[in-house]
Amino acid sequence: MRYTSKYFIRLLTLILGIAQGLVADARPNIVFFLADDQSKFDHSAYGNEKAPTPVTGKFAEEGLVFERMYTGQAICAPSRSMLYTGLNPIRNGCFVNHINIRPGVETITKHLGQLGYEVILAGKSHVGPDGQFQWTKRFQPVKIPGLPRPWIPVEEMDAFMQEPGDKPFCMIVASExxxxxxxxxxxxxxxxxxxxxxxxxxxxxxxxxxTYYQSIVEKEKEFRAVLDMIDKHGLRENTVVFYADDHGHKRGKFTVYDSGLNVAFMVRWPGKIKPGRTDALSSFTDFVPTAIELAGGTVPADIDGKSLLPVLAGKTDVQHEYVYGVAHNQGIQQRHVFPQRSIHDGRWHYIVNFNSLEQIEGDRAAGKPIDYFFEAGAQKHASQPTEELYDTEADPDELSNVAGKEEVAAVKARLRGALFQWLDKQGDYLGEAGPVVFLKGHQHELDELDPKFNYKIPAALVDSLRGLKNDPHVITGPNAQPPVVAEPIVPGNVSRKGAGGAKGSVSEGTSLEAFLQNKRDYCAKQGKAFSEEKYRQAFQRLDVDGNGVLGTNEWTAGGKKH
Structure with missing residues (x-):
């Protein structure tokens, strides 16, 4: 079918009319309640009769429930950064946990602030830097005796809602x-x-x-407190309330499966949004443009998301053709190398695992040297091949990988082509040929020993990645530079050059004295203080048999899971 310019004008007019219809009376307040690490399938609203979720269950009956809402990365900081910027993880720059968004990226605080809104964060942050997240008010979480995590700051929130002033407000309520x-x-x-x-x-x-269910109960109490507060201050009729989980929990964090990315999402606005359910394929990037239109603004053209107002008005169940997923395991407690990318069309879910054991074994069979850190990461995902494809209508738990079946070859080819086109447009460093690289994080580096997390690696590999870790912001985005691609790091042969210069090595069978001298030399070159006690303890942890020499039998692949 050919579409004329008049058709598009009529369509645009219709969409604008829908948006204006929802905000015609007055620009509403916006309250977004974000739960932390709860799976969609652990809600009664999504079919779990045992889930202790009476508050969200009742809320679902009063609002529009999204069946196919997706975050783009199942980890705290990237998911929140995506939600607050309207940009996918690679574009906003936060695709490794605990790092900041890219310099220059605009956030919801600026978008709504310049439209005259108070933009408030109440509770957990886990986004940065502060210069780009300039909340007009910041209410810190409150410690409660006997609970393992702090509560939302209900007293400050209540005081604000009692006297909110003349401006409409957007309040992000981030539970822990x-x-x-x-x-x-x-x-x-x-x-x-x-x-x-x-x-x-x-x-x-x-x-x-x-124990997880008991923590869900606590979250439900918090959400109940927020809803009661809105009613108490007469704000119910002119406040749009969003509820979402940041990502899944069980087989949820650090994955691109639906159990991590497909999240609970519900929206209530009495008299404006008709209660019900929608299959619209939607993204966390859609919240910022939705908020902008609710505030009466115009959505910037370079935002990845689309306003949900036509869906909320009940005029359509069509939102995106595809949604996408990103996963990285560098910079987290269970540190390892296993980058993933995925694409979902609402039924078919295609996944590429860029450091699979399948690839490692192929390289080994071809006589190529195998990187210690890469193999350690691949071994943690030994059951996951390079490609995965799931029919989520027939197999919602994604247990049967059909990527190798001839009858779905065309589906896989379509999704693979669309995925790599998207990666290119996003400015991703990964393409069809990789490369797999080391990333610079905020903490939990691959080549460090840390007693707190019981990290163990061969003594020869401590600090072996100096000069080889890539800044996530430098190798991605519109001005991306080619990444540093390291030669394989093989224990017993780590004396080599990287971007940071020559690297000293500690050979197998190293004595305590030689180990300490190596660390003295390293600290002197780096201008760091040398702690003999610290490195003695590191040596003792590695010297399992206590013979004063580090042998290959004392090497372990990777760190302990937490």
């Missing part, structure tokens, strides 16, 4: 529940929980679920 550590003193027994099909149903798993 049900994020671990979970509440140990739980009222749930092992038979009171629902274990998903992709989780091994063991007594330990059920005990973990029971």
């Amino acid at each position: 529940f049900p994020h671990s550590p979970h509440i140990k003193d739980t009222s749930f027994g092992v038979d009171d929980v629902k274990v998903q099909s992709f989780i091994e149903d063991t007594p330990d798993a059920r005990t973990s679920y029971a």
Whole structure:
């Protein structure tokens, strides 16, 4: 079908009319409640009859429930940065946990602030830098005796809503529940929980679920407090309330499966949004443009997301053709190398694993040297091949990978082509040929020893990545520079040059004295203070058999999971 310019003008007029219809009376207040580490399938609103979610369950009956809302990365800082910028993780720059967004990226604080809104963060932040997230008010979480995590700051929020002033406001209420550590003193027994099909149903798993459920109860109390506060101050009719989970929990964090990316999302606006459910394929990038239009503004052309107002008005169930996923495991406690990218069309979900064990074994068979850190990362995902494809209508838990089946070859080719076109447009450093590289994070570096996390690597590899870690902002985005691609790091042969210059090595069978001297030399070159006690302790941790020499039998692949 050919579309004329008149058709597009009529369509644009219709969409603008819908948006104006929702905000015609007055620009509404916006309250967005964001839960921390809760899976969509752990909600009664999404079919789990055992989930302790009466508040969100009742809220779902009053609002529009999204079946296919997706975050782009199942980890705290990237998911929040995406939600608050309207840009996908690679474009906004926060695709490694704990790092800042890219310099120059505009956020919801600027977009709504220049439209005359108070923009408030109440609760958890986990985004930065402050210069780009200039909240007009910042209400800090409040510690509660007996709870493992702080509560939302209800007193400050209540005081503000009592006297909000003349401006409309947007308040992000960011809970720290049900994020671990979970509440140990739980009222749930092992038979009171629902274990998903992709989780091994063991007594330990059920005990973990029971404490997790208790933390969900705490989150529900917080959400109830927010809704009661809105009613108490007569704000219900002119306040759009959003509820979402930042990403999944069980097989949810650090993954691109639907259990991590497909999140609970509900919106209520009495008299404006008709209660019900929608299958619109939607993205966290859509919140900022939605908020801008609710505030009466015009959405910037360079934002990745689209306004949800036509969906909220009940005029369409079509939002995006595709949604995308990103995953990185560098810079987190379970540090390792396993970058992933994915694309979803609402039914078919295609995943590329760029450092699969399949690739490692192929390189080994071809006689190529194998990087220690790359192999350690691949081994943690030994069951995941380079390509995965799931029919989420027939297989919602994504248990049957059909990527190798001839009858879906055309589907895979279509999604693969669209995915790599998108990566190129986003300014991703990854393409069809990779490359897999080391990334510079805020903490949890691959080549460090840290007693707190029981990190263990061969002594020869401590600090071996100096000069080889890439700044995530430098190798991505519109002005991306080619990444530093390291030669394979092989234990026993790590004396080599990188971007930072020559690197000293510690050979197998190294004595304590030689180990300490190596570290003295390293610290002197780096201008760092040398702590003999620190490195003695590091040596002792590595010297498992206590013979005063580091042998290959004392090497371990990767760190302990937390």
